[in-house]
Amino acid sequence: MSDMDDIRAQRAGELVQAARELFAAGVMSHSGHANLSARLDGERLLLTPGFVRHLEPGQLATVGFDGRVLEGELRSVSAEITAMHSAVYQARPHTGAIIHTHSPAATAFAVAHRPLPCRTEPMLRFGQAEDVPVVPWGPRGSDASVRGITDVLHRRPTTSAVLLANHGLLVFGPDPAATAHLVVAIEESAEAEIAATAIGGAVDFPPGAQEAVRAAIAQAAS
Template identity: 35%
Template sequence: MTETELRQQIVEVAQAIDRAGFCPSKSGNVSARFEGGLLITPSGLPYAKTKPQDLIHLTLDGSVLSGAGKPSSEWPFHTEIYKARPDAQAIVHTHSPRATALASARRGIPAFHYMIALCGGADVRCAEYATFGTPELAANAVKGLEGRKAVLLANHGVIALGGSLAGAHTIVAEVENLAGQYLDLLASGLEPVILDAAEMERVSARFAGYGKVG
């Protein structure tokens, strides 16, 4: 993929999550690995007005290589995730409503549905709280993502990583869907039936043979 194509895809994903209502008040961000570093959406620019040339090129230590604006304030967790996870080629962060509501209760999502396996494990954890844009939040996110492709951030939102932008986008959208279903179950007073570890391993194996996502 050329740089032009990658920049265009990042903008398209950012605009798609914005249209879905996942990024109120210009929240959220999107990045992809590029030339030993990453391309990331800029800070404070509405996604509807963001153009490919507005993206910021960073090194993995956060140094700006190109771009006229400031990188997203959440660049620290993007860089730390890329350093910790060689499998991550793209990261999508949102404040999608249902996932953020669950994160604000500091509650993860258990394996009440087999689609949890899409997120890389038997649950979606909720990482410990830290102030946005800080090294502490970055460390908490990396820890919460161990063995996973998605994590809730306490009182904040959700992060998804993928082997492609399309994969990360798919996962962050599924986390929002699962969070909504789980909240609906809790609100109804019904007790979710949790699938056991053996079943989640079987599901993961079937996903591996069914088609690659993320």
């Protein structure tokens, strides 16, 4: 087995585990639709099929950033989203994994075209210390949709997630596990934000909250 085969097998296992953790956390839509990917190198990614409820490593395909399927198979419904994943990897060279879900509470914000505020500590801790912005709607996998994503990434260079208007959630991080943790944190935050409206509305963090969380994490790790 070559080094690349080893890397592919490792990334496939990480994506399968991430998918299982998302279902265990209860943050997936009723349909179970999602797509997950992991960067293999500067030109290729590993991509799941569109439904990942019972994902196995053999279902993943190796795809070039140009959209060509290099190993495995992709149905047309999955091939449509290759450009979306490739665009994020090219715009964010340090991104190692991407997860797109229709998580219900986060999708509510996407449908409402409302950015999700960062008002819960897990969002701070797992990499989204700012509002999750909304990308204007475009047909799934279209040039308009991909341009909308890349435009927001250029305007918001530190965001680790975007809401796809009238569609769902797109999250990116250093590896599948960290990205899955952020998906869970965002969905929990969206649920809390919606629930808080019934008791007067959510309140922002006090000034310096991000720095305080970072200091607490650093102290715990020392």
